[in-house]
Amino acid sequence: MNLLVTGGAGFIGSNFARYWSGAHPGDRVIAYDLLTYAGSRSNLDPATTLVEADVCDAAAAEAALRDHAVDVIVHFAAESHNSLAVLDPARFFRTNVVGTQTMLEAARAVGVERFHHVSTCEVYGDLALDAGPEEAFTETSPYRPRTPYNASKAGADHAVRAYAETYGLPVTITNCSNNYGPYQFPEKVIPLFVAQALDDQPLPLYESVRNRREWLHVLDHCRAIEAVLERGRVGETYHVGSGLERDIEQIADLVLDALGKPASLKTIVPDRPGHDRRYLLDCTKIRDELGWEPQIDFEDGLAGTVAWYAHRRDWWEPLKGRAPVVETNWK
Ligand SMILES: NC(=O)c1ccc[n+]([C@@H]2O[C@H](COP(=O)([O-])OP(=O)(O)OC[C@H]3O[C@@H](n4cnc5c(N)ncnc54)[C@H](O)[C@@H]3O)[C@@H](O)[C@H]2O)c1
Structure with missing residues (x-):
């Protein structure tokens, strides 16, 4: 099978490409990625084919599908940082909505x-x-996005469903909770906190420190997508989450403890506008229908992730300067 992985040079896409190549050595993975600030060739194994192109480029998308005889598209490519979306929403609607529709059309x-x-x-x-x-939230909960990032992802989901209903395109969708793991761009909270702590720099905590997220290791997300590709019903949506919630201060404390750094590094910064309080997914459907469940315990997964960033300064240090948003600048 030939899989085209859009956003394959980003955090989850590169983990997925590596996971799939390891688990399915007979298949070919082709990464399709524009290499924005968030994507790097070095995230991928050198043997993985990379098509450097835009998901909004219809001709490039169609050529990639034909040239590589693609059987399956796994569409990760997106602008993914809520904070950047507050500053530059147009970029999010272009990539996430128009880009998704362009890939669907191809x-x-x-x-x-x-x-x-x-x-x-x-x-x-x-x-x-x-x-x-x-x-x-269940798979039938109403969509009520509150930020430009959320709204652009919602628009993409609607486009995918429209292509299934109108044109019979064989689609599946997964809606996943917050991921953590290696190769996450150091603008996102866990790698940001680790990088800051390693350099004895302040960890910026939004002032609503009790706001919390549901955390899932990126490899458990990859295995969930695998389960949906192999056993999921065409046309269906599956939720993917762990049920494990931690607030922003708990995450900061875990990172500081793991690195032996003082609590005094925690620094309160203004909430970004539209800062969501909490999300929680009901994952009964994927557990019951497909037998998927997370395999990585949060404490172990987080310890492994912190250790990975501690050992891979060579990976994150050059990327830090590419982050377009400074979290303290909101007011
Ligand atoms: N990170 C999470 O916690 C999380 C949770 C649920 C869902 N998701 C979704 O998973 C997907 C991947 O997220 P991520 O965290 O790996 O993001 P990321 O920002 O690390 O990676 C995105 C990748 O997409 C590429 N890209 C951006 N614009 C492009 C364009 N116009 N054309 C081609 N490639 C382009 C980037 O270069 C980058 O490699 C996104 O769709 C995101 O919405 C992420």
Whole structure:
């Protein structure tokens, strides 16, 4: 099977490309990535083919599908940083909505066995901090995005469903909770905190320090997409999460403890506008239908991730200067 992995040089896409090549050595993985500030060739194994192109470029997308006889598209490519979306929303609607529609159109023109779209828990808006587990988002919860990033991902999800309903394109969608693991760009909270702590620099915590996220190791996300590609029902959406929630201060404390750094490095900064309080996914469907469940314990996964960044300064240090947003500048 030939898989085209859009966004394959980014955080989750590169982990997925590596995971798939290891688990399915008979398959060919082709990464399709524009190499924006968030994507790097060095995230990929040198043997992986990279098509350096834009998901908004219809001709390039169609050529890549034909040239590589692509059977399956796994669509990760996106602008992914909520903070940047506050400053430059147009870029998010272009890449995430128009880019997704362009890839769908190329898939329709060429014909593929599957178009798998990678989405997020954030399309449902946020939950109150005291909401009970019965309020967790299900696959049929209404979309209520609150930020330009969330809204652009919601628009992409709608485009994917429209192509399935209108043109019969064989699609699947996963909406996943917050990922952590190696190769995450150091603008995102866990690698940012580790990099700052290693250099004895302040860890910027949004002032709503009790806001929390549901954390999933990136390899568990990769295995969930594998389960959906292999056993998922065409046309369906599956939620992917761990149920494990930690707030921003707990994450900072875990990172500081792991590195033996003082709590005094925690520094409160203004919330970014539209800062969602909480998301929580109901993952009964993927667990019951496909038998998927997370395999990586959070404490172990986080310890391994902190150790990875501690040993891979060569990876993150050159990237830090490419981050377009400084989190303290909101007011
Ligand atoms: N990180 C998370 O916690 C998380 C959780 C749920 C869903 N997701 C979704 O997973 C996907 C991947 O997220 P990530 O964290 O790996 O993001 P990332 O920012 O690390 O990677 C995105 C990749 O897309 C590429 N890209 C951006 N614009 C492009 C364009 N116009 N054409 C081609 N390539 C382009 C970038 O170069 C980069 O390699 C996104 O769709 C995101 O919405 C992420």
